[in-house]
Amino acid sequence: MAVRRIDVREKVMAKNDELATAVRGRLSEHGVPSLNLVSSPGSGKTSLLERTLDQLGGRLTMAVITGDVQTQNDAERLAARTDRLVQAVVTGGACHMDSRQIATALDEIDLGETDLLFVENVGNLVCPASWDLGEDAKVVIFSVTEGEDKPLKYPRMFERSDYCVINKIDLLPYLPFDVDQAVAYAREVNPELRFFFTSALTGEGMDGWYEFLLELTGAVTEITA
Ligand SMILES: Nc1nc2c(ncn2[C@@H]2O[C@H](COP(=O)(O)OP(=O)(O)OP(=O)(O)O)[C@@H](O)[C@H]2O)c(=O)[nH]1
């Protein structure tokens, strides 16, 4: 009997990419920039967003879609910081979000009234790297408790990201984490990465991040023009 191999993964990925292209089209039609926050669990994605909503909420209208394997804890934390609806995607076991979930979530978001879209992906340094959600850029959050070598051990996530937030810098005095080495490793896999150095806990270093977001949305030009 002959064997016929069906490559399900390829088909699923092709469908995801098709939907991601449609998502990108919808966002760009409304001029809404979008960032997909990716990282290992607990690096500080939600904390970074909490602070960002607090600090920029008066200047930017930000929409958030969170993804978690289980619970909508992050969406609830973020909903406490914004009047906007925060969409919680529970992946029910999947280690990443996909573009169909984003497309569905977008149906409930008034893009005409949105300056910026954040997606907080499932905490996982492997799976989300392969899935295009239609975002403009991935931002990898890399906390100083993880060890300098993570870009070398999980290169795809760093390759696929345009921005890297090195978070929890308030803990540097207590850890043997070499920031220069971590940056060098990350640049080894992606020389184009742009870095931010933050503490989402104390607010240290967050100004550069806020300026970047304001520039991304055109808010800085509007203000200075
Ligand atoms: N010291 C310190 N702790 C932080 C910082 N940012 C986040 N944390 C703490 O790290 C823990 C995890 O933070 P979260 O914001 O929930 O991390 P996350 O990446 O959203 O986690 P998952 O969504 O579960 O992957 C919490 O206890 C935060 O208070 C920081 O800059 N410094």
Ligand SMILES: [Mg+2]
């Ligand atoms: Mg979170």
